[in-house]
Amino acid sequence: MKELQVNSDIRLKEIEFEDVKPIFEIIDKERVYLSQWLPFVDETRDISYTRTFVENYMEMPADEFTFTIFYQQKLVGLVGMKDTDFENKKTEIGYWLSESYQNLGIMTLSVQKLIELIFEELHLNRIQIKSAIGNFKSQQIARRIGFIFEGIERQGELHERGFVDLEVYSLLEKDYRQLYIN
Numbered sequence: 001m002k003e004l005q006v007n008s009d010i011r012l013k014e015i016e017f018e019d020v021k022p023i024f025e026i027i028d029k030e031r032v033y034l035s036q037w038l039p040f041v042d043e044t045r046d047i048s049y050t051r052t053f054v055e056n057y058m059e060m061p062a063d064e065f066t067f068t069i070f071y072q073q074k075l076v077g078l079v080g081m082k083d084t085d086f087e088n089k090k091t092e093i094g095y096w097l098s099e100s101y102q103n104l105g106i107m108t109l110s111v112q113k114l115i116e117l118i119f120e121e122l123h124l125n126r127i128q129i130k131s132a133i134g135n136f137k138s139q140q141i142a143r144r145i146g147f148i149f150e151g152i153e154r155q156g157e158l159h160e161r162g163f164v165d166l167e168v169y170s171l172l173e174k175d176y177r178q179l180y181i182n
Contacts, residue, residue, distance in 0.1 A: 002065060006113045010106055012067035012079065015057055019068050022075045024050040026098050033099045035160075037135045042160040063122055069097065069110050076101040079110045081118070090126035091118060095138075108141050115145065115176060125173045130156065130166040142169040146179045 066080030
């Protein structure tokens, strides 16, 4: 199990079975807030969906990581890789954070730490973040970290309310080196 210390308050821990209940409890408690942007929330009607998500993660390739985010020892969200294409050296980052822990820099710092892992340890070349049109907080995270807006993926994600358009942002390994290493 991989762990990444972000700072004295924030720790990323690779997701495991013991996280099923606290993850589901956050989703269930914050269903209205989270379902604005996350299509899986509407499907997560009981803990079995979260259990299946974690079981599926445990069967994924060892180099595609999903982390629970702990802030002051409390689980407050998730950040991870998805749809990784190792042959073409690219991945996507997805994330969500409990509403009461917004605007503290937790997600920005967590995503930065995951980016470091992706470029420094996994040696991928491209990371993208997709965000529903109107999800300004998510878009601000991508921009703040240095991701470049590439365009709109029309009807890129199916929610219970229908298809939504997604803003697509990317960060290349060379951009990361220029922004964070030099």
